[in-house]
Amino acid sequence: MGKKSRVKTQKSGTGATAAVSPKEMMNLISELLQKCSSAAPSPGKEWEEYVQIRALVEKIRKKQKGMSVSFEGTREDFFSELMTWGAECGASCDGFEISNFADEGYGLKAARDIKVGLFLSYMSNTSFFYLGPLYSQDRILQAMGNVTLALHLLCERANPSSPWLPYIKTLPADYDTPLYFEEEEVHHLLATQAIQDVLSQYKNTARQYAYFYKVIQTHPNASKLPLKDAFTFDDYRWAVSSVMTRQNQIPTADGSRVTLALIPLWDMCNHTNGLITTGYNLEDDRCECVALKDYKEGEQIYIFYGTRSNAEFVIHNGFFFEDNAHDxxxxxxxxxxxxxxxxxxxxxxxxxxxxxxxxxxxxxxxxxxxxxxxxxxxxxxxxxxxxxxxxxxxxxxxxxxxxxxxxxxxxxxxxxxxxxxxxxxxxxxxxxxxxxxxxxxxxxxxxxxxxxxxxxxxxxxxxxxxxxxxxxxxxxxxxxxxxxxxxxxxxxxxxxxxxxxxxxxxxxxxxxxxxxxxDDESVQEEMNLAQIKPDAACVDSSKMPVLNGECKDLNGTQEDPPGGDHIKNMALVTQDAKKWQGT
Known part of the structure; x- marks a missing residue:
């Protein structure tokens, strides 16, 4: 899923240092961490706490202005490089191209006529963005795969020689998740069923940022991380939103469990109603996708993100789907x-x-x-x-x-x-x-x-x-x-x-x-990804996909989706709509 980039014209690895001393910044960070780690507010006081946390965050953001890493140019400047890089990594890119679809932002456009159920594309494992080596260095990170993936994404973005730069440069510079809402915009959500998750998401993100800022600045094992000199709240918010809107669960190399990954190019597909038509082929070690419906050349290619409510789409994906059959x-x-x-x-x-x-x-x-x-x-x-x-x-x-x-x-x-x-x-x-x-x-x-x-x-x-x-x-x-x-x-x-x-x-x-x-997502909101341990039978079964980290029948049946001969072992749901975990 894409949107127009509003990336700043600032070279990678550069940025004006804000006039703030390390001690002053650490004091603000400590205050934020303490505020976000205090006992939950009494009923009816959640909004007041949110306003207080937000005021601290805005004070930190103001002092960090100009310190974030960004790239020269706009997203679309790097799309051709992404397509070339994807093909070099083994992705099948000849059936589509990246295009701008107005209100829906960037998406994939059919480069030829495609029939429903026919093999559309595949993405080789070599192009996937994994948890990375940070995963084994911190017990908290081991219990929070999505947070680890976000930090790994930031490290690779700050690395001029990162092999994933062709992909990272095409990610949006900002998002439309509630983490980016102004206070008065969040106020419109008061009394909705989404408000508690929105406030918790902001609090958790602020707490995680403060915690990892202190770790990066003080822990001896973090001294070589490229984030030590520049790790802003805006950086972390961007990484959290990038992962939250794009993360997928894929099997590990031995197929014994699942892990988190970003899947370049495929994650450019926008959502529509339908069935899950993407799966993971363990034999060929790649993500495979078949067409959800007939597409004429030039039409936008859609995939189905899952049976999510609009509250979940707004909170975790940053959009409202007008024709949501599962609202x-x-x-x-x-x-x-x-x-x-x-x-x-x-x-x-x-x-x-x-x-x-x-x-x-x-x-x-x-x-x-x-x-x-x-x-x-x-x-x-x-x-x-x-x-x-x-x-x-x-x-x-x-x-x-x-x-x-x-x-x-x-x-x-x-x-x-x-x-x-x-x-x-x-x-x-x-x-x-x-x-x-x-x-x-x-x-x-x-x-x-x-x-x-x-x-x-x-x-x-x-x-x-x-x-x-x-x-x-x-x-x-x-x-x-x-x-x-x-x-x-x-x-x-x-x-x-x-x-x-x-x-x-x-x-x-x-x-x-x-x-x-x-609707499994709303009933088990508090599932921690670290607790997901699917049985081997679930991982090996060609008709038992992993749906949002749980072994379930696809759409309540034991039947493969159209073109199911190509979809082996696991079905993927893009933009995993789980609550962003707290530390």
Whole structure:
């Protein structure tokens, strides 16, 4: 993914030294580290802490002005060199070229007609940008692969003889992630579900910078690093954003585990809805990509980044995707332990493989809830008699299979209660926003609105629209089931033979246990990359790709994507949308 470069015309390795003493700078850095390492603020004080941290960072940035390393010229000046270098490294570059696509920035353009599923390109392992030797020198770095990759990127950028310079020179000079937002632009995200992650991302980045600044300046093993004389916050923010928007997990040489890497040229592809059509070929040790659809010569080539919400795209990639088929908002629900029927409800939920308290999602599509959320709400709203029926009644075990199936209501009253509850909950979430949807749409019509403000307001509006559609859907469902009850409509009867339609042929478990539709990225936000240890079976299997560091079926199936004969062993998801780790 690319955007126009606003790189400064400053030669690599040069820069005017700011008039600040090392002691003064170290004092500011120590103050920043202390502020970012203090206890978490009390609820409602997160914004105040963010403003304080930002003020310290801006003071440091002002004193570091002119100290960052950059290159003469613009990104596009180095694209031809990148293509030549990529070919020399073994990449297949004859099917595409780099082009500017206006609002989408730089991307790849088809150099000839390409049919869906046909082999599009491959990138040899020799062109990949790895963690590098720093990885083995610090235990903290070993536990934070993405941070290590960012520091390695900075070291190579400062090295005039780096073999990766043809690639590094083509990276954007800055990004549109929230790390680059002005304070008033971040303010537009208040009350959105993204705000906590945005504030945490900034705090973590500031803390990491302060920590590594002190390490680089004081640790004897860091004396030879090219960063010792110039390591600014802007440098680190750039490296963090470069890695955050581009990192991918690939297998190690022996295929026993995964590691992080940047994949030149391929990472120029922009996102669209679709399927993952890129994988890693262990036999030939290269990343391979097939066409997502038919492309005419001159059309932009897209890939699918994964089933991410727009909040994740904004936070980790710096863009809002208008036609996101996987957009969603989170909703936290749970059965109160103080409730009289808690034990019974928890037991029914446990038999269905659903926790008594969890984060679910409301989707932009119809229906807005998944089978898992429907099952939870049905149990949540059950009477004692209904709970007993699902615990010890006739065919109680088999009835668990029907909890997530819309065709088998528990009762008309249960359906009315659950849709009334969800309608009320979604309406309450809408009231937490400080502006209305109409006000947001009016703001977006302003021609002088900054790009970052526009991104933030679009995200805020998208969340509201999902909630508004959920309220409307819930109301319609509630009225429908109320009508069924008023008219005395017979409840669809559960038949023993119906279980064949609901169960999996290989396992006596409810569908909702094995096909949880709650979008893995949002449920496991705190996953630390250092904890990822995929089984050997996952790494070796040609039909079990690694998706964001987890062994999962691709799109919930065991089938290869179009052109799957070319995609062996692993599927890659570009621009890994995980939370930037803290130290």
């Amino acid at each position: 969603r908002v989170k909703i936290k629900l749970g059965v109160s332990k103080s409730e009289r029927l808690y034990a019974m409800k928890a037991e029914v939920l446990a038999r269905a493989g659903i926790p008594a308290s969890s984060i679910f999602t409301l989707h932009c599509s119809e229906p807005p809830i998944s089978a898992q959320l429907l099952a939870f709400l049905r149990v949540f709203c059950m009477t004692e008699e209904e709970l007993r029926d699902y615990l010890v009644g006739d065919h109680a075990i088999n009835k668990i299979f029907t909890l997530g199936n819309t065709e088998f209501p528990v009762s008309w009253e249960n359906e009315i209660k659950l849709w009334t509850f969800l309608e009320t909950r979604a309406a309450l979430l809408l009231k937490t926003y400080k502006t209305s949807s109409e006000e947001d749409r009016s703001m977006l019509e302003k021609p002088d609105l900054s790009l970052h403000s526009r991104i933030a307001i679009k995200l805020r509006l998208a969340e509201k629209e999902i909630l508004e559609r959920a309220v409307s859907c819930c109301r319609a469902k509630r009225l429908h089931f109320q009508k069924q009850l008023d008219e005395g409509a017979p409840l669809p009867l559960y038949e023993e033979s119906d279980i064949a339609l609901l169960e999996n042929a290989d396992a006596k478990l409810p569908i909702i246990l094995r096909k949880l539709e709650e």
